[in-house]
Amino acid sequence: MADSSGPRLIFEFEGFKYEIYDTQVLNRDYDTLLLAWRHPIGGSGGRRSRVILKPVQVSSDSERSERVWEEVQLASHLEHPGIAKVYGFASHGNTAYVVMEHLRGCYLLTAMDFALLVERRLSPVFAAYVAAEVAGALGYAHQRISREGHPMHIVHRAVGPMRIRLGFDGRVKLANFGAAYSELRDRLKTPPGLLRGDPAYCAPEVLRAVMESTGSRADPLIGGAIDGRADVFSLGLVLLEMLLAEYPLDPTDTPVEGAPAGFSFPVRAERTTQLSLDVLAYRLLRFHPSEAERRLEFAPGPLRSIVRRALQPDPRERFSAAEMREELLVYLGTVEPPVLADEVAAELKAIFEAAARVKRLTANPIERTALTPDEDEG
Incomplete structure (x- = not known):
C-alpha cells in the first residue's frame, strides 16, 4: 500500500494519470482506500x-471484476449532493480501482473516535444534522x-460510520454503494448464506432472510422481501451510537447477554x-428500542422518539428514509440558534x-490520514 513518505505508484488509464x-x-474490517x-x-x-481509489484484486476472481463494474453502473444512477460520486474505474496490472469523489474531512x-479521545460527546444537534443528511441521501436512492x-x-x-x-x-x-442491492439488469446474485454489507449495523429482517436463504432463493432481497427500511434501521443504530458515544450493542458499562450455548448463526459474513x-x-x-430509550x-425527547421508531424490529413500524429526514428536520427547526x-x-x-494536540500514538484512527495535512492542490 502507498505511504506518503515512500515512492508513489503512478499509472495511466483512459485519459487520466x-x-x-x-x-x-x-x-481488515473495511475496504482499503487510497488517496490519489x-x-x-x-x-x-x-x-x-x-x-x-478503492482497489480490488481481479486477477483470478471474475466475480470481483463484475462487482466493480456493477458498482460503477449503479453509481451512474445516483446523482445527489448527499451521495459521494463515483467517477468510474481504472485498472493497473491485476488491480481494478473504483474511482470515487474525495471530500476534505x-x-x-x-x-466519534476523536471526540471520545478528547472526552467530548457529539452534540445532539450535530448527530441529528448528520442523520438527516444521510436520510435524505437514502430517501433519494x-x-x-x-x-x-x-x-x-x-x-x-x-x-x-x-x-x-x-x-x-x-x-x-x-x-460506498459497493455492497448495495438493486434491480440492475444482469446484477450478480448474492449466494445463499452470505451476509453482504456491514453486519454490525444490519437490520434484523436481513439477518433472518439470510438465515432462511436456500439454493432456490439465492438472494433474500428478491421480490421486495426487504426494502429501504432496512437502511433506516442501520441509520437508527448510527444515530444512537452518535448520541451514546459508544456502539449500542457492546456497551462498556452495561452487561449484555452473549449468545447462549447452542445458538448458532449459520451464515458467513x-x-x-x-x-x-x-x-x-x-x-x-433480540434488540428492542426500549433499551435505547x-x-x-x-x-x-424528539430524538428519543426518532430513534425508537427507526429501530422498530418490525420494518412496517419504521419510518421510510424520507419520513425520518422530515422528523429530524422538524427537531432541528426547534433549535436556537438554527443549525446550519x-x-x-x-x-x-x-x-x-x-485531537491534534494528543500524541499520534494515542490517536490511532482507522482513517490513517485523518491528522495528516492535505497536499496542496497545485
Whole structure:
C-alpha cells in the first residue's frame, strides 16, 4: 500500500494519470482506500483533482471484476449532493480501482473516535444534522427509477460510520454503494448464506432472510422481501451510537447477554466484525428500542422518539428514509440558534483541533490520514 513518505505508484488509464500518494484506510474490517491525484492527459485539459481509489484484486476472481463494474453502473444512477460520486474505474496490472469523489474531512467513525479521545460527546444537534443528511441521501436512492422506467429497489446494506463522510465545510455524504442491492439488469446474485454489507449495523429482517436463504432463493432481497427500511434501521443504530458515544450493542458499562450455548448463526459474513458473528446476530435479533430509550434519558425527547421508531424490529413500524429526514428536520427547526452547516463544521473543527494536540500514538484512527495535512492542490 502507498505511504506518503515512500515512492508513489503512478499509472495511466483512459485519459487520466493517477498518482497514489497515501493510504487512507487499511483495516481488515473495511475496504482499503487510497488517496490519489487524478491528472487529465492529452488534450482533455483541466487541473488535477484529489480522488479516492478503492482497489480490488481481479486477477483470478471474475466475480470481483463484475462487482466493480456493477458498482460503477449503479453509481451512474445516483446523482445527489448527499451521495459521494463515483467517477468510474481504472485498472493497473491485476488491480481494478473504483474511482470515487474525495471530500476534505473525515469519516463519521473518525469524528466519534476523536471526540471520545478528547472526552467530548457529539452534540445532539450535530448527530441529528448528520442523520438527516444521510436520510435524505437514502430517501433519494430508495426511490430511484431505472432508465427503462422501473423501480430499482436500491438498498445500501452497509450504512455505518465508515460510509458517512463529513466535510470540514459541513457537508455530509453517504459513500460506498459497493455492497448495495438493486434491480440492475444482469446484477450478480448474492449466494445463499452470505451476509453482504456491514453486519454490525444490519437490520434484523436481513439477518433472518439470510438465515432462511436456500439454493432456490439465492438472494433474500428478491421480490421486495426487504426494502429501504432496512437502511433506516442501520441509520437508527448510527444515530444512537452518535448520541451514546459508544456502539449500542457492546456497551462498556452495561452487561449484555452473549449468545447462549447452542445458538448458532449459520451464515458467513462478507465483512469481519469485532464481536463474533454469533454474538452480534443474537444481540441484533433480540434488540428492542426500549433499551435505547432507557439509555437516552439525557437526550432531547424528539430524538428519543426518532430513534425508537427507526429501530422498530418490525420494518412496517419504521419510518421510510424520507419520513425520518422530515422528523429530524422538524427537531432541528426547534433549535436556537438554527443549525446550519457552518455550526456543524465548527464543532467538527474543534474536535479535530483537540485531537491534534494528543500524541499520534494515542490517536490511532482507522482513517490513517485523518491528522495528516492535505497536499496542496497545485
